[in-house]
Amino acid sequence: MKTAIFIERDGILNLPQIQNHHQITPNALTRLKINDQAQPIMKQLKAAGFLLIATTNQPGLSDGNVSRLELERMHDLLQHAFQLDDVMVCPHGEEDGCSCRKPEPGLFTEAAHKWRIDLQHSFVISDKWQDARAARTIGSFSMMLQSPWIGSGHHDFVVPNLRGIAEKILQLQVRTLAA
Numbered sequence: 001m002k003t004a005i006f007i008e009r010d011g012i013l014n015l016p017q018i019q020n021h022h023q024i025t026p027n028a029l030t031r032l033k034i035n036d037q038a039q040p041i042m043k044q045l046k047a048a049g050f051l052l053i054a055t056t057n058q059p060g061l062s063d064g065n066v067s068r069l070e071l072e073r074m075h076d077l078l079q080h081a082f083q084l085d086d087v088m089v090c091p092h093g094e095e096d097g098c099s100c101r102k103p104e105p106g107l108f109t110e111a112a113h114k115w116r117i118d119l120q121h122s123f124v125i126s127d128k129w130q131d132a133r134a135a136r137t138i139g140s141f142s143m144m145l146q147s148p149w150i151g152s153g154h155h156d157f158v159v160p161n162l163r164g165i166a167e168k169i170l171q172l173q174v175r176t177l178a179a
Contacts (some may be wrong), residue, residue, distance in 0.1 A: 008126035
């Protein structure tokens with residue numbers, strides 16, 4: 001089985017705009033700003049043998065705020081920039097009650113089935129509480145980037161920067177392989 005790193009798209013791979021203390025998701029390629037600091041870190045994690053899978057809630061698809069074509073253009077850019085193996089998308093709004101909208105685990109379990117991933121030896125990188133809750137549900141480690149959006153629920157690790165997150169993941173991977 002393979003190990004993976006699930007990466008929250010907005011706030012980790014791209015830089016969101018902040019408006020009224022909330023992250024605003026880009027709805028066009030021209031508004032997508034790549035997080036240049038994340039590129040060498042993702043390259044390092046990819047070289048360590050991890051699958052890299054972005055996960056994202058995109059209710060703009062169902063409410064008409066973003067077109068499927070524009071979203072695919074953004075994800076093509078992200079896949080190329082970060083050597084992502086996949087991008088898993090939930091197109092539903094909160095009111096839809098689906099099993100794929102984070103914090104529900106559907107995106108992660110779908111990826112695990114598709115890619116034959118060992119979730120208990122995988123990691124979730126995010127700056128949002130929804131991903132930490134999903135990580136706990138699936139038995140993966142939550143690697144949280146310090147932010148106003150991580151909430152007060154369970155987090156395995158809260159780290160001030162992506163470099164520190166990568167170092168912690170690589171330390172844990174070595175311990176797991178040695179066991």
